Amino acid sequence: MLRIYNTLTRRVEEFTPLTPGIVKSYFCGPTVYDYTHLGHVRAYVAFDFIKRYMMLKGYDFIHVQNITDLDDKIIKRARDEGKSWREIADYYTRDYLEVLKALNIEVNIHPRVTDHIKEIIGFIERLIDKGYAYVAPSGSVYFDVSTFSDYGKLSGRRRAEEWRQEEEFLAEKKNPFDFALWKAAKPGEPWWESPWGRGRPGWHIECSVMSTRYLGTQFD
Structure with missing residues (x-):
């Protein structure tokens, strides 16, 4: 019997996989x-x-472990070193994979964000259609936290002051703690075409898309 701590219930519970025999x-x-x-x-x-x-x-x-190869930190590092964001991402991806090999850690599926842009856009479109997200005047798309009553339940963070705000974007948000699903393109940054204009995924949506792509809407 394996017993693990359940973050949602705040209790140690017996682990039972959703599908018998498969984790x-x-x-x-x-x-x-x-x-x-x-x-x-x-x-x-x-x-x-x-x-x-x-x-x-x-x-x-079944072990899925993503590689976030598109992010603000990657773009900043590329700018600081005078390189392309792709050079930075590829270089440090190789380092990461070499470390896993040295540690004899095997991963079944290693999805990369930039290989899933189409799926990310489709996922965001569905959230907009269902009323969970909205398009700001800039072309950025935000998740509307007021539409999800259980927001913060898993983390235990319920008070507004506990959430980090993206100060730069407060003016165009409905709520201060809405977070970016799609970021409108800025000069010198990578971008992809979308129904809302050129831009790139926000950090929060990426793992939601890749996890459901390879494991379904429910997994252990």
């Missing part, structure tokens, strides 16, 4: 703007230990 797991991978460090490695090794234990107990284990 489907999504692990948040790196934003590749710098070298892999000890903090990253600690998380990777700890999760690998849990995965190996479950496999020893007879579970089939």
